[in-house]
Amino acid sequence: MSTDPWNELELTPTSDKQAIEAAYQQKLENLSTESDDIRAERESALHAAYQSILNSLVAPFTPSDDSLDNPLFNEFSDELTELLGNAHRHTQVSSWQLLVDHPACEVMSLRNDLAALVFDKVLNHQKTCQIDKEMVTSEVLVFLTEQLEWTTREDLKARYGEGFYYRMTQQDIPQPEFVPEPIADTGNLANIFIGLTIICAIGLLMISV
Numbered sequence: 001m002s003t004d005p006w007n008e009l010e011l012t013p014t015s016d017k018q019a020i021e022a023a024y025q026q027k028l029e030n031l032s033t034e035s036d037d038i039r040a041e042r043e044s045a046l047h048a049a050y051q052s053i054l055n056s057l058v059a060p061f062t063p064s065d066d067s068l069d070n071p072l073f074n075e076f077s078d079e080l081t082e083l084l085g086n087a088h089r090h091t092q093v094s095s096w097q098l099l100v101d102h103p104a105c106e107v108m109s110l111r112n113d114l115a116a117l118v119f120d121k122v123l124n125h126q127k128t129c130q131i132d133k134e135m136v137t138s139e140v141l142v143f144l145t146e147q148l149e150w151t152t153r154e155d156l157k158a159r160y161g162e163g164f165y166y167r168m169t170q171q172d173i174p175q176p177e178f179v180p181e182p183i184a185d186t187g188n189l190a191n192i193f194i195g196l197t198i199i200c201a202i203g204l205l206m207i208s209v
Contacts, residue, residue, distance in 0.1 A: 005056075008049035015057055024050045061120035061159070067113040072104035076114060084125050090136055093143050100147045112155075115148035119156060 006013050011023040027046050031039045067073045079099060089095040099118075104110050122136055122144070129135045145151060 005049035005052040008045060009053070017054070017057070020050070020053055060124075061116050063113045063117060067110055070104075070107070070110060072102075072107060073110055073113065076102050076104040076110075077117060080118060080121055084121060084136075087134055090125075091140065093140055096140055096143060096147075100144075112153075115150065115153065116155060118144060118148060119150055119153075123160070 009020070009023045009027055011020065014020065024046060028043065031042050034042065063073065076099070079102065083090050083095060083099060086095075105114060122141070126135055150156060
């Protein structure tokens, strides 16, 4: 069995995602007459080749020229690189809070590029870590998701696919925390009501004397 994903799909290398998808689906259809065991094995190999090709098409994030011309953007990028290179600091939410508070983040024209830059560099860091303890923690990832609104970014979905967040964090997209309304303590309310009733009764008795 070939280890070249392009040969696996019998496709000439291309950046056309529609052509890649069509070749993949056609290869799957060709398996309809195979036995269950052979089909399962071939489907697994085809899927691996398909994903490998798609991953190879993901280009690193490229900021706009306006962002690159802004000294604040470049300063932010340098601090981000330094933070990711510090194995102790990049596991601390407080360190990332300092980065998010950088003056560059207050410039509205830079925010989209800054958010995408952080995502791209963090994703690359996660992929290249040799051991788990070097990785950015889930706590930090959730914090960054909330601060930089990664899950609403259509450009990230287009670049990395619908499941981009799960592939990096190995967890579902964080949902807004649900805080239930406090339920009144009916026992205390009953005691208060009884106490008020007694006070009123005593008051009526005193008036009638």
